[in-house]
Amino acid sequence: MDLNGASALVVGGAGGFGEATVRRLVTAGAKVVIADMAVDKGQKLADELGSDVATFVATDVTSDESVDAAIKAATDLAPLRATVVVHGGPAAGKRMVNRKGEAYSAAIFARTVDVFLTGTFRVTSKAAAAMSQNEPLDSGQRGVVITTASIAGFEGQVGQSDYSAAKGGVIGLTLTAARDLAPSGVRVMCIAPGTFFTPAYGMEEEEAQAKWGPGVPNPKRMGHADEYANLALQIVDNDYLNGTTIRIDAALRFNI
Numbered sequence: 001m002d003l004n005g006a007s008a009l010v011v012g013g014a015g016g017f018g019e020a021t022v023r024r025l026v027t028a029g030a031k032v033v034i035a036d037m038a039v040d041k042g043q044k045l046a047d048e049l050g051s052d053v054a055t056f057v058a059t060d061v062t063s064d065e066s067v068d069a070a071i072k073a074a075t076d077l078a079p080l081r082a083t084v085v086v087h088g089g090p091a092a093g094k095r096m097v098n099r100k101g102e103a104y105s106a107a108i109f110a111r112t113v114d115v116f117l118t119g120t121f122r123v124t125s126k127a128a129a130a131m132s133q134n135e136p137l138d139s140g141q142r143g144v145v146i147t148t149a150s151i152a153g154f155e156g157q158v159g160q161s162d163y164s165a166a167k168g169g170v171i172g173l174t175l176t177a178a179r180d181l182a183p184s185g186v187r188v189m190c191i192a193p194g195t196f197f198t199p200a201y202g203m204e205e206e207e208a209q210a211k212w213g214p215g216v217p218n219p220k221r222m223g224h225a226d227e228y229a230n231l232a233l234q235i236v237d238n239d240y241l242n243g244t245t246i247r248i249d250a251a252l253r254f255n256i
């Protein structure tokens with residue numbers, strides 16, 4: 001799908017994967033809305049790229065009004081043809097039953113699901129509604145939404161009950177969304193990354209690579225955010241990719 005003359009929305013656009021994706025979308029010719037809760041980082045990225053191609057909108061995926069405003073900012077620029085949903089959220093890292101025999105909080109579980117899964121649904125459905133108003137391209141396509149799961153959505157590790165359930169939900173949403181949106185000419189794809197170095201790790205890359213790199217089969221390192229972004233743009237480009245989840249994990253399978 002040609003993004004020249006189109007807008008694109010990256011939710012979580014100030015994060016590791018988000019920033020790399022914003023840069024690739026701008027290079028592909030889109031006017032990009034960077035939607036994120038991180039105001040300073042998001043505005044700094046928009047300023048660096050320039051107001052002719054990038055706009056920052058403070059956005060919280062748990063709010064309808066907030067997501068509506070981000071989508072409106074994109075459609076005000078040009079027809080919205082690509083949306084990448086790649087925001088972060090809470091990660092508790094607690095077992096379902098702790099050493100004292102206490103059950104993990106259902107309220108915290110629900111909050112994680114709300115941010116990662118319901119937030120993804122909110123952005124996907126609202127972006128698709130906007131895309132359904134676009135004139136179709138010669139291909140008949142009106143737009144594409146790319147969501148972000150995790151390989152933990154397939155192989156959840158110890159302490160990831162909320163995160164793996166939310167990401168499994170994002171994977172499960174993909175085919176239904178693609179089927180629901182087929183009459184609108186909107187594709188939906190999901191990317192399930194393995195371990196990629198981003199600011200989410202809260203440490204220097206060298207330290208993170210030393211810790212997690214050796215466990216990855218080949219290449220024996222954490223992924224680079226631009227490798228995620230590259231896949232996102234390949235999905236935008238290829239109309240025949242629809243309704244499925246692509247693992248990008250260098251053959252990593254989480255064990256316990």
Ligand SMILES: NC(=O)c1ccc[n+]([C@@H]2O[C@H](COP(=O)([O-])OP(=O)(O)OC[C@H]3O[C@@H](n4cnc5c(N)ncnc54)[C@H](O)[C@@H]3O)[C@@H](O)[C@H]2O)c1
Nearest residue numbers: 012014015016017037038060061087088150195196198200
């Ligand atoms: N980095 C990895 O190894 C990895 C692996 C698998 C899946 N993922 C997934 O990729 C996504 C992005 O991860 P990342 O590594 O780029 O993280 P990151 O922390 O670098 O970026 C996440 C961004 O999302 C924003 N954000 C958080 N809550 C938000 C909300 N409620 N509304 C809007 N924006 C919000 C943050 O401000 C941040 O800028 C996440 O969904 C994560 O679960 C990452």
